[in-house]
Amino acid sequence: MDRLNTLLEHNRSFVENREYEQFKTDKFPGKGLAVLACMDARLVELLPKAMGLKNGDAKLIKNAGALITHPWGSVMRSLIVAVYELRAEEICVVAHRDCGMRAIDPAKILANAQERGITEDTIGTLRAAGIDLDNWLKGFDNVSDSVRHTVQTIRSHPLMPKDIPVHGLVIHPSTGRLEVIVSGYAEEPAAE
Ligand SMILES: [Zn+2]
Numbered sequence: 001m002d003r004l005n006t007l008l009e010h011n012r013s014f015v016e017n018r019e020y021e022q023f024k025t026d027k028f029p030g031k032g033l034a035v036l037a038c039m040d041a042r043l044v045e046l047l048p049k050a051m052g053l054k055n056g057d058a059k060l061i062k063n064a065g066a067l068i069t070h071p072w073g074s075v076m077r078s079l080i081v082a083v084y085e086l087r088a089e090e091i092c093v094v095a096h097r098d099c100g101m102r103a104i105d106p107a108k109i110l111a112n113a114q115e116r117g118i119t120e121d122t123i124g125t126l127r128a129a130g131i132d133l134d135n136w137l138k139g140f141d142n143v144s145d146s147v148r149h150t151v152q153t154i155r156s157h158p159l160m161p162k163d164i165p166v167h168g169l170v171i172h173p174s175t176g177r178l179e180v181i182v183s184g185y186a187e188e189p190a191a192e
Contacts, residue, residue, distance in 0.1 A: 025056025033058040034088035050176030065101030101139030
């Protein structure tokens with residue numbers, strides 16, 4: 001059976017057996033948290049368990065590297081919506097050791113794309129249109145620096161209220177151990 005049908009078969013029995021009942025909650029995060037984490041498959045269950053989060057506890061936003069590539073992109077928008085509409089009161093950025101986005105090579109990704117049928121013409125057209133593919137695909141060299149930078153991007157966003165603590169953490173992808181890189185409580189917003 002293909003992947004989709006395997007998934008759908010599981011889903012039918014999940015719903016029929018009312019296995020969803022244990023997950024009942026509402027849309028507001030019970031612990032008042034919004035979490036931006038990496039999409040790494042090792043963190044699917046480990047991250048919430050290691051952080052003591054169950055269904056309904058947090059708004060969880062995931063992408064490659066727990067990065068914000070643009071202040072007006074969908075990650076930042078999700079955080080803004082989480083704060084103003086969904087009662088998130090603190091934000092955690094959670095990157096991890098051994099991340100696939102560390103030292104990723106944009107040239108290699110583009111070479112792979114060409115092997116999969118994306119033509120050099122297409123790539124040339126994108127570049128000519130002003131899309132900086134290398135910058136867009138690049139990850140980070142140092143996970144702690146990356147977390148600090150992401151925390152700073154959130155804190156300094158013009159629409160982010162100054163009283164929202166933004167924490168920067170690094171999780172170990174096998175033990176779940178969390179390391180604090182930036183505590184959102186450490187620096188009170190400067191008096192104006
Ligand atoms: Zn990762």
